[in-house]
Amino acid sequence: MTHLWYRGQHHRGMKKSARRIAICKVSDVPENGIKQFDADGKSLCVLNGGQRYFACEAACPHEKVPLCEGVFDGESLTCVEHLWQWSLVDGGTPQGLAERPLQMYPVEVVGDTVYLKG
Ligand code: FES
Numbered sequence: 001m002t003h004l005w006y007r008g009q010h011h012r013g014m015k016k017s018a019r020r021i022a023i024c025k026v027s028d029v030p031e032n033g034i035k036q037f038d039a040d041g042k043s044l045c046v047l048n049g050g051q052r053y054f055a056c057e058a059a060c061p062h063e064k065v066p067l068c069e070g071v072f073d074g075e076s077l078t079c080v081e082h083l084w085q086w087s088l089v090d091g092g093t094p095q096g097l098a099e100r101p102l103q104m105y106p107v108e109v110v111g112d113t114v115y116l117k118g
Pocket residue numbers: 060061062063064065079080081082083084
């Protein structure tokens with residue numbers, strides 16, 4: 001009996017143990033705000049879209065200007081340098097002048113913390 005119980009617990013534990021790395025607290029990023037953090041060996045921007053958080057590469061794929069200085073309306077991010085723009089709700093799809101997609105990272109909020117999902 002003990003052996004069977006152990007195996008069941010082990011399998012349930014495996015399903016729950018997806019890799020997750022804390023980036024910041026939800027309160028660190030105001031609504032429609034952008035802040036830069038380091039997590040999992042990379043710099044990234046966390047964006048608060050109100051009902052949803054996003055994370056993307058920290059430097060603009062055009063000329064590496066910090067995207068935390070960009071403009072975010074809750075759905076789209078615009079780099080202020082040359083106005084490249086991406087839809088974050090569509091996974092970093094280029095809009096307008098942008099010629100390349102934006103690297104996005106999957107995140108989830110658990111409690112008061114924003115996590116990078118591995
Ligand atoms: S550096 Fe961002 S659009 Fe040119």
